[in-house]
Amino acid sequence: MSRHHRRKQRFKLSSFYVWHRYMGVSAAVFMLIVAVTGLLLNHTEDFQFDSEQIQSDWILDWYGIKAPDTMRTFLAGDRHVTLMGEHLYLNRREIEGNYRQLVGAILFKDTFIVAMSHSILLLTRRGELIEQLQDKDGVPADIKQIGIDTDGAVMVRTSHGYYQPDTDFISWKRRDENFTGVRWATPSLLETRLKTALQHHYRGEVLPVERVILDLHSGRFFGRLGPWLFDAAAVLLVLLSLSGGWIWLKRRR
C-alpha cells in the first residue's frame, strides 16, 4: 500500500471518528431521557407512579389541564357538598369514587344524605362513606330532589313520584300523597376560597405520574415534534452502533 493511500485512509478514519463523536453527543441527551424513564417505567408499581398524581402547576398547564369552572354545590348543615366534573367533595374532602348528576344534599341525624339522579350516598360527618345505595338496593330511579318533610323524614322526588326510605335506608316506599311544606335542598353558591381550593385539588387528581414518564419516554411530552425528535435520536443510535463497529474494525487492521 502506498504512503499516499495510507494517509488517505487515516484521514477517512479520523473524519468518520469525528462524525461518530458528534452523533454520540447529539444522541446522548435523548438516550439519557429514554434510559432513565425506561428504568422508572419498569418499576411503576414499586414507586406507585400509577397512583401518584402530578401536582406541579407548570406540568398541568403544559398538558392544558383545567378544572371545570362550573360546579354544583349544596349547603348541608354547615358543609358544602360539591360536584366538580366527576369528583365529589364534602367541603375540601374528596369522596372516593366517580359521581354524576348531583341533585341535592341534606344533613339528617348526623349523616349527610347526598342524592345523585340514580343513587344515594350516606356519609358520616367526617366524610366517610357509609354506603352507596343504588337501584339494586331499592333506590328509585331518576331522582330530581331530596328534602325533609314536615315530620322530619327524608323524602325524594323522582320523575315518577315521591319516595321515602325507612330509618336505616334499607328499603324505600312510594308515597302517593301530595306533599307540601317539604324543605327541598337547593343549590347554593360556593365561596371563592373553597372554589379555588377545590379547583386546585381537582387539577392535582387527573394526571398520573406514570403518564408523564411514558410521554417523556416516547417524546410526546415535547409536543407534536417530540416523537420525531426521538425517532431521529433512535436513527442516530443505529448509525452510532454501525460507525462504532466500523471504526473498531478499521483500527484492528
Place this chain on the structure above:
Amino acid sequence: MLRKLLFLLIPALLCTTLLAEAVYQEPDDFLRETFSGKVPEPAVIWLSGERKQFAKQLLGHRYPSLRVRYWRQNRRSAWVLEEIGKDLPITIGLVINDGLLEQIKVLVFRESRGWEIRHPFFTDQFKDARLDEDNTLDRDIDGISGATLSVRAVKKMATLALFLDAELRKQDVAPSP
C-alpha cells in the same frame, strides 16, 4: 398489508371492549336463586372497630363503605361483595351456611384479564371452606396463571364474608344485657 393488519386488529379490539364488563348473573337473580325466589329483607353489618381493622388488614386498604348489606335466613347468609382485582371491581356473590362457604360465584367481571376465576374448576375449591382460628381460610387455593390478582380478590372476599358471617353468629349467641 396494512388492510390485513386492520382486519386482524379491529375484531381483537372489539373483543377486548366487549370483554371489559361481563355480567354472568345479576345480583338480584343470584339472591333469588339462593333463596329459591323468597329473598329475605336485607340487613346491614357495620364495619367499625375490630371489624374495620380486620377488613383493612385483609384487603390492604379500607373497605369502601362503613356498612355491608347481607341477606339472611336462619343460619344461612348471602353476600354480594366487590373487590378490585387490578383496576376495576369484581362483583362476587357468596352464600355461607352455618359458617361454611356453600357457594361462591363471580357475578360481574370488569377487568380485561383474569375472567377464568368464574369457572367452577376454580370456585369449587372454596366449597365448604371455613375460617381457622387465626381468621384465614382453612385450605390452600390453587391459583390461575395470568389471573393472580383476580384470584387474590376472590380469596379476600371469601375470607371477609366468612368473617362477617362469624360476627353475625357471635351476635346471635351474645347474652342480652
